[in-house]
Amino acid sequence: MMHNFIPPHRFFPYLTWTDIDTMSDKENVVIIQPVGAIEQHGPHLPIIVDAAIGMGVLGKALAKLPPHIPAYALPSLYYGKSNEHWHFPGTITLSTETLSATLMEVADSIYRAGFRKLVLMNSHGGQPQVMQMVARDLHIKYADFTVFPLFTWRVPNITKELLTTQEAQEGMHAGDAETSIIMSLLPEQVRIERAVAEYPPSPGKLLSWERNLPVSWATRDISKSGVIGDPTTASKEKGDRILESVSDGWVQVIEEIYAYQPFTT
Numbered sequence: 305m306m307h308n309f310i311p312p313h314r315f316f317p318y319l320t321w322t323d324i325d326t327m328s329d330k331e332n333v334v335i336i337q338p339v340g341a342i343e344q345h346g347p348h349l350p351i352i353v354d355a356a357i358g359m360g361v362l363g364k365a366l367a368k369l370p371p372h373i374p375a376y377a378l379p380s381l382y383y384g385k386s387n388e389h390w391h392f393p394g395t396i397t398l399s400t401e402t403l404s405a406t407l408m409e410v411a412d413s414i415y416r417a418g419f420r421k422l423v424l425m426n427s428h429g430g431q432p433q434v435m436q437m438v439a440r441d442l443h444i445k446y447a448d449f450t451v452f453p454l455f456t457w458r459v460p461n462i463t464k465e466l467l468t469t470q471e472a473q474e475g476m477h478a479g480d481a482e483t484s485i486i487m488s489l490l491p492e493q494v495r496i497e498r499a500v501a502e503y504p505p506s507p508g509k510l511l512s513w514e515r516n517l518p519v520s521w522a523t524r525d526i527s528k529s530g531v532i533g534d535p536t537t538a539s540k541e542k543g544d545r546i547l548e549s550v551s552d553g554w555v556q557v558i559e560e561i562y563a564y565q566p567f568t569t
């Protein structure tokens with residue numbers, strides 16, 4: 305089953321070149337490239353977490369998408385830029401240069417096939433800047449190509465309402481939300497008995513790890529376990545609700561991207 309969580313009729317590599325060649329309304333077809341990471345997620349979660357979340361959410365969203373909206377998933381890019389975690393074994397990282405070159409070249413091929421809308425669906429918090437720069441460069445390179453550098457968790461969804469205030473603000477990695485959604489997607493791969501909570505101290509009054517005035521950090525500077533958050537309150541039931549809600553948000557976003565018409569003055 306090469307399509308993983310993706311419904312087979314929405315999995316781009318199952319098409320033939322003639323299917324692609326004769327596809328109608330190609331400039332509005334939404335092509336989605338999930339971008340994950342293979343990196344440590346504490347002692348209780350497998351290193352596939354970010355890649356699995358991207359595919360799991362996208363698969364669920366594409367299963368719910370109305371059939372008249374044409375959208376296809378590319379095979380996930382499992383690897384991302386994860387060097388903040390590389391002191392923890394099992395983390396596999398691409399450089400910024402390799403990740404951006406890979407995305408640029410995938411996008412070149414998608415453009416050459418006649419498509420004009422590409423979504424970079426990123427599930428790893430350490431690399432949204434790479435997606436944003438690649439998307440801008442592609443639009444400058446091909447004026448009629450629109451690339452959407454999106455973050456899996458940033459579509460409309462209820463996740464924050466299911467978390468404690470501290471977790472909603474400071475749970476950055478392998479905390480309640482990620483653990484819950486993996487309990488829903490890959491229940492046999494969660495070692496919940498090993499889950500530990502770890503919140504780093506704030507670096508200052510104005511400075512923060514990830515917000516408006518950030519400090520550069522490697523995970524080992526701020527966490528011994530690799531967890532930045534509290535996974536001990538996670539549950540499968542919460543994960544099911546998060547998965548439903550985030551995938552509903554993605555349905556709305558894919559519909560809007562399908563309808564989007566490039567804007568020029």
Ligand SMILES: [Zn+2]
Pocket residue numbers: 345353354427428429477478482
């Ligand atoms: Zn993660």
